[in-house]
Amino acid sequence: MSGACIVTGAAGFIGSHLVDRLLASGQRVVGVDNLSLGRRSHLAQAMRMASFEFRELDVNDYDKLLATARESHARHPIDTLWHLAANSDIQAGAARPEVDLRSTFLTTFHALKLAHDLQIPHFAFASTSAVYGVQKGLLTEDGGPWFPISTYGAMKLASEATITASLERHLRRAWIFRFPNVVGSRATHGALYDFIRKLRKNPSELEVLGDGTQEKPYLHVSELIDAMMHLRERAQDRLNYHNIAPRDTVTTVRHMAESAVRLAAPGARIRYTGGDRGWVGDVPKFAYSIQKIERAGWSPRMTSNEAVERALQEIATENPA
Ligand SMILES: NC(=O)c1ccc[n+]([C@@H]2O[C@H](COP(=O)([O-])OP(=O)(O)OC[C@H]3O[C@@H](n4cnc5c(N)ncnc54)[C@H](O)[C@@H]3O)[C@@H](O)[C@H]2O)c1
Numbered sequence: 451m452s453g454a455c456i457v458t459g460a461a462g463f464i465g466s467h468l469v470d471r472l473l474a475s476g477q478r479v480v481g482v483d484n485l486s487l488g489r490r491s492h493l494a495q496a497m498r499m500a501s502f503e504f505r506e507l508d509v510n511d512y513d514k515l516l517a518t519a520r521e522s523h524a525r526h527p528i529d530t531l532w533h534l535a536a537n538s539d540i541q542a543g544a545a546r547p548e549v550d551l552r553s554t555f556l557t558t559f560h561a562l563k564l565a566h567d568l569q570i571p572h573f574a575f576a577s578t579s580a581v582y583g584v585q586k587g588l589l590t591e592d593g594g595p596w597f598p599i600s601t602y603g604a605m606k607l608a609s610e611a612t613i614t615a616s617l618e619r620h621l622r623r624a625w626i627f628r629f630p631n632v633v634g635s636r637a638t639h640g641a642l643y644d645f646i647r648k649l650r651k652n653p654s655e656l657e658v659l660g661d662g663t664q665e666k667p668y669l670h671v672s673e674l675i676d677a678m679m680h681l682r683e684r685a686q687d688r689l690n691y692h693n694i695a696p697r698d699t700v701t702t703v704r705h706m707a708e709s710a711v712r713l714a715a716p717g718a719r720i721r722y723t724g725g726d727r728g729w730v731g732d733v734p735k736f737a738y739s740i741q742k743i744e745r746a747g748w749s750p751r752m753t754s755n756e757a758v759e760r761a762l763q764e765i766a767t768e769n770p771a
Pocket residue numbers: 458459460461462463464465482483484485486487488489507508509510533534535536537538539552553557576577578579629630631632633638640
């Protein structure tokens with residue numbers, strides 16, 4: 451793959467892995483991030499490459515974004531805008547919905563405006579299982595209507611809708627990737643990261659939100675990026691929308707907590723705060739159908755538990771005692 455692209459949220463957990471993979475595939479990459487949740491250190495490898503430019507700016511500071519992107523676009527025409535910038539602090543969004551409005555929806559609105567103003571034809575978007583809300587059975591892409599139960603999920607669903615509307619106006623093609631829970635190195639949030647950090651602070655007890663029965667699919671970030679790259683290359687409908695997940699497996703919070711304790715602080719007592727969900731807007735149980743992505747020629751290799759075990763090792767190494 452050659453050509454040039456923009457990645458918003460480039461210094462984030464997933465964005466930085468995507469940047470590394472795009473660079474390795476021979477693309478020029480302009481990475482944009484306001485570093486509100488991301489880390490410059492995640493881009494250490496990318497920064498060494500002449501084909502990478504990093505711009506610290508807010509996607510919602512539209513005039514600055516346009517000026518910066520226009521200048522890069524004039525030198526190397528941008529073919530794809532990968533939009534990953536969003537609020538990943540789900541609990542902050544639950545407490546203050548305006549965080550999700552600004553960071554999750556308005557960033558999509560401005561990224562689409564940029565694609566319009568610079569005539570960038572392709573738009574690839576990091577969506578989420580949270581758009582589905584609470585559903586019975588396997589989540590399939592073509593059911594609906596969907597009723598999200600978090601502002602985060604609502605803002606992602608509104609983003610998806612604004613993308614489909616943009617296909618009528620200016621975009622040539624779009625990809626909507628509905629991620630499950632993603633785990634792996636460079637994580638800065640999520641249950642596994644929290645467990646390791648808490649155990650580093652207090653090796654005798656681990657507090658776990660909820661009763662431990664929450665049950666979801668976990669995908670390793672390396673597999674997520676494989677799937678995104680595969681779909682970007684091979685799925686060539688005007689609108690491409692896919693669940694991405696491990697094969698038919700989920701992991702319970704109890705399993706994750708016990709694995710974290712075994713790895714980081716053997717013998718620590720696990721204290722559950724109770725209730726079947728971790729926070730307001732948490733969907734306690736879900737599982738994805740991956741038939742559609744398998745028909746598109748991509749299959750996961752790891753189970754959810756294998757992804758969790760590998761990610762725990764990586765996070766523990768990155769956050770030593
Ligand atoms: N991690 C998961 O399990 C998961 C699951 C489903 C969907 N997603 C989606 O994947 C994407 C990446 O998530 P992540 O886990 O890497 O989170 P992350 O917080 O590590 O990455 C998001 C990045 O966006 C940046 N950002 C936020 N607002 C910005 C703004 N206004 N302007 C510029 N940059 C801004 C942050 O600084 C951060 O670096 C997000 O869109 C998220 O909603 C993640």
